[in-house]
Amino acid sequence: MIEPIVSFHDVHKSFGDVKVLKGIDLDIRPAEKVAIIGPSGSGKTTIIRMLMTLEEPTSGDIIVNGTNLWKMEKKGKLVRANEKHLRAVRGDIGMVFQHFNLFPHMTILENCMTAPLHVKKEGKEAVKQRSLEMLERVGLSDKVDQYPSQLSGGQKQRVAMARALVMRPKIMLFDEVTSALDPELVAEVLQVIRDIAKNDDMAMILVTHEMDFALDIADKVLFLDEGVIAEQGTAREVIEHSNNERLQEFLHRFRA
Amino acid sequence: MSNWSWEVVAEAFPKIIDGLGITLGLTLACYGFALAFGFIWLFMRKIPIRPLRWLITWVMEFIRSTPPLVQLFFIYFAWPMVPVIGFTLNGFTSAILGLGIHFSTYIAEVYRSGIEGVGKGQWEAAKSLNFSKRQKWTKIILPQAIPPTIPMLGNYFIIMFKEVPLASTIGVAGILHIANSYGAENWTYLEPLTIVAILFLALSYPSAIIINRLEKKWNRRFDKKEALTRSKGATA
Numbered sequence A: 001m002i003e004p005i006v007s008f009h010d011v012h013k014s015f016g017d018v019k020v021l022k023g024i025d026l027d028i029r030p031a032e033k034v035a036i037i038g039p040s041g042s043g044k045t046t047i048i049r050m051l052m053t054l055e056e057p058t059s060g061d062i063i064v065n066g067t068n069l070w071k072m073e074k075k076g077k078l079v080r081a082n083e084k085h086l087r088a089v090r091g092d093i094g095m096v097f098q099h100f101n102l103f104p105h106m107t108i109l110e111n112c113m114t115a116p117l118h119v120k121k122e123g124k125e126a127v128k129q130r131s132l133e134m135l136e137r138v139g140l141s142d143k144v145d146q147y148p149s150q151l152s153g154g155q156k157q158r159v160a161m162a163r164a165l166v167m168r169p170k171i172m173l174f175d176e177v178t179s180a181l182d183p184e185l186v187a188e189v190l191q192v193i194r195d196i197a198k199n200d201d202m203a204m205i206l207v208t209h210e211m212d213f214a215l216d217i218a219d220k221v222l223f224l225d226e227g228v229i230a231e232q233g234t235a236r237e238v239i240e241h242s243n244n245e246r247l248q249e250f251l252h253r254f255r256a
Numbered sequence B: 001m002s003n004w005s006w007e008v009v010a011e012a013f014p015k016i017i018d019g020l021g022i023t024l025g026l027t028l029a030c031y032g033f034a035l036a037f038g039f040i041w042l043f044m045r046k047i048p049i050r051p052l053r054w055l056i057t058w059v060m061e062f063i064r065s066t067p068p069l070v071q072l073f074f075i076y077f078a079w080p081m082v083p084v085i086g087f088t089l090n091g092f093t094s095a096i097l098g099l100g101i102h103f104s105t106y107i108a109e110v111y112r113s114g115i116e117g118v119g120k121g122q123w124e125a126a127k128s129l130n131f132s133k134r135q136k137w138t139k140i141i142l143p144q145a146i147p148p149t150i151p152m153l154g155n156y157f158i159i160m161f162k163e164v165p166l167a168s169t170i171g172v173a174g175i176l177h178i179a180n181s182y183g184a185e186n187w188t189y190l191e192p193l194t195i196v197a198i199l200f201l202a203l204s205y206p207s208a209i210i211i212n213r214l215e216k217k218w219n220r221r222f223d224k225k226e227a228l229t230r231s232k233g234a235t236a
């Protein structure tokens, strides 16, 4: 049995009185590619935001690489994690956002270099080399000295991926990374993710509405509905053969 | 009534120019003080004790709603009479404190608007890349928050320059003070005060142009599209 790199144990999340997640249990193996699908408001984004430490769970445990993410031991007791603890665990996780969130005051190359340089304190030459390689991989070698405002949405999103990848995370999170893009730019971004998924051995969690894409790259698909994982299995099992009614209805709406 | 006399101009001008150093020096000192103290307000307002935060907000509001002249007089004339903690300050120092603190409350608002203008998505991206708290501010937030505030900060510089003559009321010998004394001694105010007005114009107008240039230079990198994406943030 391989140890999971990420586990959720009975994770709940409420915003005020609204219960958004109602008991999530989940194991993700290293290098596993997981797609999360589900209707709007079902809590998909919230799941990965908790993993990225952008949102704190109301109860339950999230274990990353053997360490409890949101709790730490202090005098033999489990207490709420402080920023130092979160920072230590967070280093293994990278995220690509729906709205890119590139740093507009930095060039494309600087966007990629800033975190390895300042957060990991790596040498400048090595970081530059790696950033350039990564930008080449996402097909943006000719844009390295431009600013984000000069790029198309698809190009921005590819920079965002390169920026996350240079940090060499063990877990990569993608939150509907194509849904803010013009339709004709979606394919180029999906192609890059496909390439990463096939060639890199990190775990990936993708929230997506692209069913064919999920079917293509995901080892496992989770169908999230009203705050619980209503269905899970291989992409084929879930997307093609499930007889969960809500899932059928959801898929039907998407195919239409 | 006297008529305009170029002789008086020729005599008064060099004397008034002598005070220019003080007027400009005081402007810069007050401005520097206000820029620095603006940051202090910003941090004080983040103190995690609520009653203390209310107190700070109230004090800022109080300072803003009181005329700067009253504050100057208080620091110069009244502060030395406060038991135990009071002590005498010279005119120049009183002016720096009085005007500096007064304007720092406005500068603090400018800083706040600059920081709030940086979208939530930037904070989240910085966190996802594991920046420390300090690095988040120095590498990501401030470099974006400061440029849009430059025109406002520049305006306050010019406004402050025009308020600095208030210090003549507590004996700081800037250009207005000298012109006024000259007028009193020679029974002619027209020429010296005209000179003062022209000097102020000659200095504030180019400052406005410089600020305009700075603004254009800083904002060239940011375009509207990007600002829009930033303000939409990363929710959903």
Ligand SMILES: Nc1ncnc2c1ncn2[C@@H]1O[C@H](COP(=O)(O)OP(=O)(O)OP(=O)(O)O)[C@@H](O)[C@H]1O
Pocket (backbone or CB within 6 Å): A015, A020, A038, A039, A040, A041, A042, A043, A044, A045, A046, A047, B236
């Ligand atoms: N910061 C917040 N404060 C209050 N409510 C929130 C917050 N973030 C999310 N919610 C609510 O939690 C629920 C789940 O949100 P979430 O963004 O996780 O859904 P989602 O499955 O990603 O939906 P979508 O497909 O529309 O992105 C929604 O009802 C949303 O309004």
Ligand SMILES: [Mg+2]
Pocket (backbone or CB within 6 Å): A044, A045, A046, A176, A207, B236
């Ligand atoms: Mg979402």
